[in-house]
Amino acid sequence: MNVQYDIAIVGGGIVGLATAYQLSLQYKERNLRIVVFEKEPTLAFHQTGHNSGVIHSGIYYKPGSLRAQNCYEGRHALVRFCKEQQIPFDICGKVIVASKESELPYLQEIYDKGIANKTEDIELIEPEQIREIEPYCDGIKAIRVGCAGIVDYQQVAQRYADLFVANGGEIKTNCLVKDFERKNDITTIITSLGNFDSRYVIACGGAQSDRLAKKYHLDPGMRIVGFRGEYYELLNHDKVKNLIYPVPDPNFPWLGVHFTRMIQGEIECGPNAVFAFKREGYEKTDFDWQDTKDALSYSGFWQLTRKHLAFGIAEQYRSISKAAFHKSLLHLIPSLQMDEIAPGRSGVRALALTPEGSMIDDFKFVHADNAIHVLNAPSPAATASLAIGKTIADMAKQKFNQLV
Numbered sequence: 001m002n003v004q005y006d007i008a009i010v011g012g013g014i015v016g017l018a019t020a021y022q023l024s025l026q027y028k029e030r031n032l033r034i035v036v037f038e039k040e041p042t043l044a045f046h047q048t049g050h051n052s053g054v055i056h057s058g059i060y061y062k063p064g065s066l067r068a069q070n071c072y073e074g075r076h077a078l079v080r081f082c083k084e085q086q087i088p089f090d091i092c093g094k095v096i097v098a099s100k101e102s103e104l105p106y107l108q109e110i111y112d113k114g115i116a117n118k119t120e121d122i123e124l125i126e127p128e129q130i131r132e133i134e135p136y137c138d139g140i141k142a143i144r145v146g147c148a149g150i151v152d153y154q155q156v157a158q159r160y161a162d163l164f165v166a167n168g169g170e171i172k173t174n175c176l177v178k179d180f181e182r183k184n185d186i187t188t189i190i191t192s193l194g195n196f197d198s199r200y201v202i203a204c205g206g207a208q209s210d211r212l213a214k215k216y217h218l219d220p221g222m223r224i225v226g227f228r229g230e231y232y233e234l235l236n237h238d239k240v241k242n243l244i245y246p247v248p249d250p251n252f253p254w255l256g257v258h259f260t261r262m263i264q265g266e267i268e269c270g271p272n273a274v275f276a277f278k279r280e281g282y283e284k285t286d287f288d289w290q291d292t293k294d295a296l297s298y299s300g301f302w303q304l305t306r307k308h309l310a311f312g313i314a315e316q317y318r319s320i321s322k323a324a325f326h327k328s329l330l331h332l333i334p335s336l337q338m339d340e341i342a343p344g345r346s347g348v349r350a351l352a353l354t355p356e357g358s359m360i361d362d363f364k365f366v367h368a369d370n371a372i373h374v375l376n377a378p379s380p381a382a383t384a385s386l387a388i389g390k391t392i393a394d395m396a397k398q399k400f401n402q403l404v
């Protein structure tokens with residue numbers, strides 16, 4: 001039977017494109033026919049195009065976890081890649097700042113994780129040293145993380161795509177994958193541009209990962225719920241030199257509202273985390289009936305809401321009140337004035353929730369029949385993208401019998 005493709009990758013975000021690029025490198029000699037299907041007109045539009053642009057150090061993650069391993073390897077690979085490809089980046093370093101005594105034990109825990117994760121160039125510093133690095137920042141203790149940096153991930157993802165195409169790969173944009181039909185080891189991928197046959201499928205659908213798994217008749221054991229992260233723009237650039245982070249709340253997989261210098265020069269503060277009525281909607285008023293119904297009919301969503309009701313209400317309030325958002329930034333920069341920040345853009349994080357309401361914080365890749373599904377690729381998946389792509393390409397080599 002004449003099959004059109006050997007591997008079809010669903011999703012042209014940074015994970016799908018890094019996977020396509022790594023596969024095209026590994027199988028260069030074999031002339032495999034690999035295609036990427038992306039439903040949007042442009043690549044890397046969703047989480048990849050709406051993130052903070054930080055090259056994460058890997059300090060926060062549980063030692064031994066996929067996030068810790070892939071972040072360390074991915075960061076090194078990303079920096080090498082940006083140098084080779086002449087993509088602008090800056091290893092400017094960051095500070096994680098404790099503002100009160102109660103945060104000190106967790107600050108120490110983060111530092112210890114950094115040591116266990118072999119994060120380079122980290123040290124605990126005192127208030128005077130914080131001021132030397134960030135003159136307007138107040139804190140009682142901090143971790144200086146020298147190996148963190150900034151980059152434009154849309155540019156990185158586009159370069160993976162260009163190299164993948166140069167290696168013989170194919171990308172179809174405006175191509176929504178609607179369903180899969182499996183027959184005799186061949187999968188027919190039903191899309192808005194017609195039907196395509198492939199031997200293997202790799203689904204990297206970001207906020208749609210659970211739905212793609214279900215279409216493949218795989219029970220993902222979780223559901224994605226969107227949490228919008230809203231940013232303000234810092235108008236007075238004197239107040240922040242590089243990256244200033246608070247000590248995060250250990251109950252959540254997010255890093256807390258921070259200050260980020262972007263590679264293009266602007267400085268952002270955020271993001272918060274509020275329930276998104278649309279998984280891929282970036283305005284406060286965006287609404288999608290199916291997304292809302294799927295979240296509100298899910299036990300995991302209600303369990304999470306019950307456990308963290310006070311946090312949820314505070315975040316909703318901070319979303320509508322500039323004064324509340326401003327107040328939360330004062331812990332890090334006490335002299336920040338209300339008129340020094342203005343509402344900015346937003347992104348939506350795909351939060352993977354179990355039916356019991358637990359947040360899955362590690363990366364999750366599942367092999368089923370002739371497919372690999374990336375079910376969960378939260379931050380630092382952009383930093384880790386080359387390592388994730390390699391992990392998936394290695395998994396494909398192992399599991400997809402006819403490739404070798």
Ligand SMILES: Cc1cc2nc3c(=O)[nH]c(=O)nc-3n(C[C@H](O)[C@H](O)[C@H](O)COP(=O)(O)OP(=O)(O)OC[C@H]3O[C@@H](n4cnc5c(N)ncnc54)[C@H](O)[C@@H]3O)c2cc1C
Nearest residue numbers: 011013014015039047048051052054177206347378381383
């Ligand atoms: C607010 C925010 C800040 C972040 N900050 C950072 C950071 O500073 N550093 C960092 O390393 N990480 C950060 N992250 C995390 C990082 O951006 C994501 O982990 C990463 O972009 C995930 O990439 P992805 O390819 O899995 O998802 P996406 O970028 O969302 O891509 C998935 C793609 O699949 C496509 N797709 C879905 N379903 C279909 C279908 N049926 N047919 C065809 N195409 C489909 C979508 O259109 C989309 O383009 C942040 C994330 C957010 C939301």
